[in-house]
Amino acid sequence: MKRRHTFKIFGAAMALAAMLASPVIAQDWTPKRPINLIVPSSAGGGVDTYGRAVGSALQEKLGVPVVIVNKPGAGGLVGSAEVASARPDGYTMLIAASGAVLLGSMFKDAPIDIFDSFETVAQIGDLVFCIAVPADSPIMTATDLVEAAMADPGGLRWAHGSRGSATHVPVQSLLNLNGISATDVPFQGGAKIRAAIIGEQVDFGVMGIQQSFGFENELRVIGVFSDARYPLRPDTPTFDEQGIETGNIGSPVTLYYPKGTPSDAVKTISAAMSEITAMPEFSEALASSGLTPKYRAGDAADAALLLIKEKAQPVIDELKQAAN
Amino acid sequence: MDIFHSLATVLSSPALLAWIVAAAMIGMTVGAIPGLTASAAIAMLSPMTFYMDPLSALAFLYVIGKSGRYGGSVAAILFNTPGTAASAATQIDGYPLAQKGMASKAMKVATVSSVIGDFTGDLLLLLAVGWLAAIALKLGPPELFSVYFVAFIVIGSVIGKSIVKGLISALLGVLVRMIGLDPITLDNRFTFGMFELNGGVSLISLMIGIFVLGEVFAQLSNVNRPIQNNSPSGLNENRALNRLTWQEYKPCFPHVFRSSAIGATIGALPGLGSAVAAFVAYSEGKRRAKNPDEWGKGALEGIAAPEAANNAVSGPSMAPLLILGIPGTTIGAILISVFLVHGIQIGPTLFLTSIELVYNLFAAGLIGIVCYGLIGFFGAARLGQIVQKIPTRILYPLIFLTAFVSAYAANGSLFDVWVMLIAGVFGWLMRKLDFNPAAFIISFVLAGGAEEAFRQSLRLSDAGVFIFIERPISALFLLVGAMVVIVRVRTMRRDATSLKSDRLSDA
Known part of the structure; x- marks a missing residue:
């Protein structure tokens, strides 16, 4: 009995020690x-x-x-x-x-x-990535984009960073899930993608949302690949809320x-x-x-x-x- | 005007001014050392600038480029060896003047002409750049490819003495650039299963190898000698003889302005550079000179013309670089990587994101011109004396070590050091066998962008290669390229016939 009691106390002490220890150990490594x-x-x-x-x-x-x-x-x-x-x-x-x-x-x-x-x-x-179109583009929303691609399979041109990259895959996923196709054009780096969109070389392009900051007059972000709006851009809708499935790959x-x-x-x-x-x-x-x-x-x-x-x-x- | 504001900004920053002065001195020194060029110095120093603030880093390298182009004239005049390829034309009249004991006067003419040429180039750049940037926003891959196309055409037509060896050098440059991942499909090309080659061959390692190690290897054959022994009369010269008067410089002015225009035009075209500008300006100057007989025997105009032209290249060569992201010179290609390291993406949007930095850089360039102008006008002869005394057995081992440090520091990669070593042996062989290292590097620099633009264009096009003709600006550039080819073929024919008639008259 007594022995059992000791064991209990010992166990409790161990548990307490372990509880205390986890933050202590975390601070241990200096x-x-x-x-x-x-x-x-x-x-x-x-x-x-x-x-x-x-x-x-x-x-x-x-x-x-x-x-x-x-x-x-x-x-x-x-x-x-x-x-x-x-x-x-x-x-x-x-x-x-x-x-x-x-x-x-x-x-x-x-x-x-x-x-x-x-x-x-x-x-x-x-x-977090987004799709942007030139400022004068007729494409205003994600739905417009899907319809435009449907009307002209493979005809739209779009810019991304490189094949299989974090900019390419989210858009390809969007295209696949919505049964549409478009022709991809790899541009190396966000600035080149941005320039291609602004210069209307492509119909749309994908970039990190932060790269659209400061270019509000030159291009338009039509959707964000995320399940929630981007904290620094609360007015820009996600693809989810526009009813376009993308997989939200970020x-x-x-x-x-x-x-x-x-x-x-x-x-x-x-x-x-x-x-x-x-x-x-x-x-x-x-x-x-x-x-x-x-x-x-x-x-x-x-x-x-x-x-x-x-x-x-x-x-x-x-x-x-x-x-x- | 933005530029005045920028000048004030630059002038009020002592640290930045110190970098500019240092750059002016470094540029002059490396320019004056035969075999070392401004682009070699920039390749070696660029890893150091990764730790500086962006403006200081870019201004430092940009001013080294400017003063290095000028510094070459010191060696050309004093030692009868061009310090850089760009000053080879200066040598033609510079050395005869030095032999007459007027080295200092020749260097003063070179300094004044370089400064005027450089200023003219920068002013043209400042006037045109904003306007060009606005247009450039509308230029896409097809237009870029056509610009690259013209660049390749003009390189081909100025490739040097042996056309075959020049073309092979250029082709090798293209081939080496193909190493790495395919820009569109990401297939491995020529990587031989080496993971490190996926990213391609590093430009900085390659350049240090070709231009620095290649030169060091070439110098191994003449170790214990000081840099040059063939300086005439030591430099103990007559002061009165070396005073440059307004009357003496006056006839140079038409040449300086013409050469500045030539240099600026050639600078704006990617791929040519200072050496070409200097030779074109020299032959054009001689053709139009009132005293063509004196050219080659020590005419002051014969120094003024090439020196103004090779420095006028500096400013305008920044235009295709900053606006289109097309490197026109090897210096430009390194500057691109420095921009990238500091997180600044060049191209048309640069003028939307970092306009202030661009103008501050231009302002730093203008101040750099004043610095090397003053240092050069009063100190070029002294610098020549110092450079002359440096024993090669101390100088080249130092450079050798620095090359290793720089090649490693650029990406923190030991693999890049191997790349540099191999490139060094390759560069030495190229020199030995009379191939053209400059054509090799500039093709390497241009090939990547050209391929990317070409293949992007094809993906953008509904009509295959016809996209290059459908787009008016692209078609215009292709036309320019075609005209260059026609003109070139004509002059070659004319040269051939005149050569034939020469032979006939000999016989």
Whole structure:
């Protein structure tokens, strides 16, 4: 009896300790030297903006320098592959448009698997895409677009970043789900897509919604690939609310550690990011580039990404089939 | 006017001014060192500028380009070796003057002419650029391709002494550019299963390899020598003889203005560059000169004409670069990557997003001209003396090391260092076998955009290749290209017949 009592107390103490311990362990990992945060794209893009905002906020929180290292190439796969093979000691981290990296690795053979090669730290942002048309275009709404494409199968021309990328797949998904077709024209980079739309080279184009900011007179956003309106553009309707099914494929922006990184390091950064993404200063830093924070802890981030994978799979399969 | 506001902005920033002055000095120095060009220096220094603010970074490199084009004249006049290809024409009259003990006077003429040419080019750019940008918004892939087409035609017609070797060099440039992912279908091309090649060959590594390592390898054969020994009379010269008077410079003015116009026109066409401008201006100047017999024996006009032209290229060459995103020169191609690194997308929308930066950059360019003008007018001879004394066994190992650091730093990639090394051996072989490294690089630079524009056009077109004729502006550019071919063929025929008659008269 007495023994049982002791056991109970012991058990309760253990539970209490565990309860207390989880935040304690999370704070336990204190980095002792600079952390390299790899951005697998050139400076200046959406992911880079996130990276710099995260870098300066983490630096303040952790008390060690966070060094931003841009490693562009192959749609983010070069930098991602480098982090995947880095020493898992907590001092090399990746910030990537995980949706873009995922789609890239689904479309072409890649040396990494975004689900298997990393420890997911947390999702900290979201790249949301939209369709825009030239300012003088007769297409006013998403429905107009679908009707125009239906009237002239394959006749409309549209601009995206590159095949199988995070700009191509959402639109292709829209076309497939609505049984319409149009001719795609790859333009490298958001600015070129934007110029092609403004110059009426194409009938419509897809871009990160933040890239339409400041061009309200030159082009018109007719729909957003998201289940909710974009916080910084509350007047722009989503495709969902216009009754056009798209699959809402976007690209989360996620922090990753190499596989095998100690879990206390992962937890410390994840907890820090949970606080940072709630800070108004962080939101403001992003808002000046048209971006917004979005926090999901590791498991939730993986689940959201898996959903994107499921929705993109048929589109990618069809693209691959068409290529062969 | 935006430009006055920008001038005030630039002048009120001491840090930016310091970068501009540094750039003017660096540009002059590398220009004055035979074998090192402004574009090589820019390729090596561009990774450093990734850590500067965008305006300082761009202004720094832009001014190096300007003063480097001018600095070449120092070596041309003093050492009878062109510091850059652009100053080869300056040598024709510059060295004879130096032999007469008038090196400083020749350098003063070169400085004044370069400054006037550069200013004229920049003014034309400033006047035209806003207007051009408005038009450019309506230009699409078909028009871009036609501009690239003209660029390739004109490169082909100025390719150098050996047409066959020049064409092979250009073709190799195109071939190397094809390495990587296909721009439309994303198929791997010439990647040989190497994942790192998916992104293509890095321009900065390639340029450092071809222009810097290639040169260092070539210099290995003459190690312990200082840069040049054939300087006449040391530079202990007569001050009175070297004073440049207004009366002496006056006859140069018509040449300077004509050459500036030639340089500006050639600069606005992608693919040609300073060297071509200088030679065209020199031969045009000589043809129209009142004293053609003196040209080649030390005529001041013979320095003024090419120097004004090679610097007048600088400003207008920014027009296709900024407005259309078409790099007209190797310097331009590197500037594109620097714009990108700082998150600035060039092309017609640049004038909607970053108009202020563009004008500030132009203002920095104008101030840069004043800087190298002053430094050059009073210090070119001193600089020549210093460059002359640097032993190559110290200079080239330093450059060799810097090349490695720069190639790595550009993308933080060891693979790029290998690319640079291979390109270095390749560049050395090209020099040795009389191929044309400049044609190789400029074809490499132009081929990517040209292919992309061509294939995008075909996807936009309902009528296949006829889209290039259907669009009026595109058709116009194609017509220009066709005319260049016709003119070229005619002059070649005329040259051939005159050569024949020469031979006949010899016989």
